[in-house]
Amino acid sequence: MSSFLAFTIFGLFSGAAYAIVASGLTLTYTTTRVFNIAHGALGMVMSFVFWDVSVRQGLPPLPAFLLVILVIAPAIGWFIQRFVARGLGDAPVSVSLVVTVALLVACIGTAQQIWPPASRTVQPFMPGKQITIAGTNVSAHQIITILLSVAVALGLFALLTRTRIGTAMRASVDNPDLLRLFGGNPETVAALSWAIGTSLAALGGILLVSQVGLDYYALTLLVISAFAAAVFGRLKSLPLTFAGGMALGLAEAYAKGYLPTDGLLSKVGNVIAPLFLFVVVVGMPQTQLRIGQVKGLVYAPVPSLPKSAGWGFGLIVIATLFTAGMSEANLLLIGTAATYAIVMLSLVLLTGYGGHVSLGQFTFAGVGALTYAKLDEPNLLGLLISALVAAGVGALVALPVIRLTGLYLALATLAFAVLMDKLIFQADFAFGFGGALTAERLSLFGTQVESTQAYVMVMVVFFVLTALALLSLRRGSLGRLLIALRDSPAACGTLGLDARWFRVGLFGLSAGIAGLAGGLFAGLRGTIGAADFQFFSSLTLLLFAVVFGVTSVTGALLGGIGLMELPVQQSENPGVAGLLFVIISVAAILLARNPNGVAYYLFRFGNWLDRRYGTTVRARIPILPVRAPDPDGPSSGISDLLDGDVHHHGTDADGPAVGVEGEEVGAYVAPRG
Numbered sequence: 001m002s003s004f005l006a007f008t009i010f011g012l013f014s015g016a017a018y019a020i021v022a023s024g025l026t027l028t029y030t031t032t033r034v035f036n037i038a039h040g041a042l043g044m045v046m047s048f049v050f051w052d053v054s055v056r057q058g059l060p061p062l063p064a065f066l067l068v069i070l071v072i073a074p075a076i077g078w079f080i081q082r083f084v085a086r087g088l089g090d091a092p093v094s095v096s097l098v099v100t101v102a103l104l105v106a107c108i109g110t111a112q113q114i115w116p117p118a119s120r121t122v123q124p125f126m127p128g129k130q131i132t133i134a135g136t137n138v139s140a141h142q143i144i145t146i147l148l149s150v151a152v153a154l155g156l157f158a159l160l161t162r163t164r165i166g167t168a169m170r171a172s173v174d175n176p177d178l179l180r181l182f183g184g185n186p187e188t189v190a191a192l193s194w195a196i197g198t199s200l201a202a203l204g205g206i207l208l209v210s211q212v213g214l215d216y217y218a219l220t221l222l223v224i225s226a227f228a229a230a231v232f233g234r235l236k237s238l239p240l241t242f243a244g245g246m247a248l249g250l251a252e253a254y255a256k257g258y259l260p261t262d263g264l265l266s267k268v269g270n271v272i273a274p275l276f277l278f279v280v281v282v283g284m285p286q287t288q289l290r291i292g293q294v295k296g297l298v299y300a301p302v303p304s305l306p307k308s309a310g311w312g313f314g315l316i317v318i319a320t321l322f323t324a325g326m327s328e329a330n331l332l333l334i335g336t337a338a339t340y341a342i343v344m345l346s347l348v349l350l351t352g353y354g355g356h357v358s359l360g361q362f363t364f365a366g367v368g369a370l371t372y373a374k375l376d377e378p379n380l381l382g383l384l385i386s387a388l389v390a391a392g393v394g395a396l397v398a399l400p401v402i403r404l405t406g407l408y409l410a411l412a413t414l415a416f417a418v419l420m421d422k423l424i425f426q427a428d429f430a431f432g433f434g435g436a437l438t439a440e441r442l443s444l445f446g447t448q449v450e451s452t453q454a455y456v457m458v459m460v461v462f463f464v465l466t467a468l469a470l471l472s473l474r475r476g477s478l479g480r481l482l483i484a485l486r487d488s489p490a491a492c493g494t495l496g497l498d499a500r501w502f503r504v505g506l507f508g509l510s511a512g513i514a515g516l517a518g519g520l521f522a523g524l525r526g527t528i529g530a531a532d533f534q535f536f537s538s539l540t541l542l543l544f545a546v547v548f549g550v551t552s553v554t555g556a557l558l559g560g561i562g563l564m565e566l567p568v569q570q571s572e573n574p575g576v577a578g579l580l581f582v583i584i585s586v587a588a589i590l591l592a593r594n595p596n597g598v599a600y601y602l603f604r605f606g607n608w609l610d611r612r613y614g615t616t617v618r619a620r621i622p623i624l625p626v627r628a629p630d631p632d633g634p635s636s637g638i639s640d641l642l643d644g645d646v647h648h649h650g651t652d653a654d655g656p657a658v659g660v661e662g663e664e665v666g667a668y669v670a671p672r673g
Helices: 002-032 039-056 061-083 093-114 140-162 164-174 176-181 186-212 216-221 223-232 238-258 264-270 272-283 305-323 328-353 361-375 380-398 406-425 452-475 477-487 489-494 499-525 536-548 553-572 574-591 597-613
Strands: 130-133 136-139 436-438 527-529
Touching: 002 039, 002 136, 002 140, 002 164, 002 186, 002 223, 002 238, 039 061, 039 093, 039 186, 039 216, 039 223, 061 186, 093 216, 093 406, 093 536, 093 574, 130 140, 136 140, 140 164, 140 186, 140 238, 164 186, 186 216, 216 223, 223 238, 223 272, 223 406, 238 264, 238 272, 264 272, 264 406, 272 406, 305 328, 305 452, 328 361, 328 452, 328 477, 328 499, 328 536, 328 553, 361 380, 361 406, 361 436, 361 499, 361 527, 361 536, 380 406, 380 499, 452 477, 452 499, 452 553, 477 489, 477 499, 499 527, 536 553, 536 574, 536 597, 553 574, 553 597
Parallel strands: none
Antiparallel strands: 130 136, 436 527
């Protein structure tokens, strides 16, 4: 009985902290319609700030606590709303997800830059003081945490339902124009919501840091529990959010106390939060889940097959010349870039063409790599089976979430990635007791590719073939159906199209492409482990895809190179390792509303060169105004690379539509004939 009471008290302590963090998350979403993926990362940064102020600067714990909670955290929340999250509530779901993921990565980079890795400890409040309940010791810190969680729940409920500012908060998301007519300012209300939400994230982080420790990722991952509690409350009910946090804390405590200490069940206690999140998301009523679809995406129309093949052949030639005589270490880096580029092609299909955001795409690459190594069939058949297994896993993930869109679909993929990372990849039956598996190089038609340079070229060829297949799919009726389902699923439904099963196939094909990359990566490295496929890699993968262009093959190629360079530059310049995370995050925030990313500006520059130094015949032929071009028509210009020029499809709130020559609709082009 005493052990049960001890587990219960510990569960209530953890659940209380989860409830505090989840309440801030719910408040921010309820009043601004922005789901802050970076909520836990903000709490992590504030925990480091609290340590710095109280330990390194020598301020007493209570003044340091009040300074962080009442001054620093609200100021940071106001700054984020004013300069980062402003207007995100009206943006497509994909934009807010990308911006908040970028904010999460920026928080981790900032913490690493300011506070490099070192041993740090934070003492609990009132250390050494405790009371005894039925033979179980309860620390003062645990009692304070539980009392604060109750106070936060009651305070937020009173704020939203009993005060004028709470009414303004609810009105700012329901009808901001009406709020302005009554003298309110929606931006001020949103800033206040972010200030309070960030303070609650800081409060939860500080209360848990004495138990978890000052770790960049451990504190950030605690937000998975807050996600689960917030979704349990349907992102609007504070009492249900509080109950969900408490239930989750108790479930974790009982699982760690009563589950076996060895075997697969011993690891279940570490994945209660993502498992709870996945179950809650899947079990939610459908009417509560349709909160937004990715709309208004910009995409680059594909060139003709001969032009695509020509650019693909040119890439192979350039790669052959570039890798000739290269050192083994550099060849491995080029092969890693090819791996990332192929995985990003899966995001081009899923996000760029299909409009769905996945926060666990690199996990499918891990499934492909694990299958390839376990099969011990280093040939094309083994590689094909690896891709098919990953595709099957992707389809199985999509089946339970077949009706979900937008935010909840992204959360489901995040929960799946964490489950695979903690429960499968780190299990002994996956990568073995040593945490690593060996894999042989791929053999083609009975001949093994032993040279690293030759194997890298094989990977480049697979990238080109996969890119050509994607572009061919986009040119056909299936590609047009993808765009139609992305932009107007309701209209497609009236025509009798079943978008749900189509989405399952889309997820399966996207996961299969990622699994193909994983199998090739296993052969390249020769030895793979669970650390190669951590779910955090999927977040940085998404950021690089957005920065360089998630709608084009060119963006995937550039993104793969950039993602490969990130750890290289961090190892060569350890003094700015965290700053590099911040730079790529800022770039993702700036480019989140333009999914073509850097590739867009390359296309525009190529169009300018084409107009400036193109054929002189064009200048002599009379030019006529035209209407908006056919998005599936031919493209021109030396900037096509593998995709073609940039066009807008649907509604773009950030700029005018772009024509064949990259100018506004109504620009001039040379007539045919």
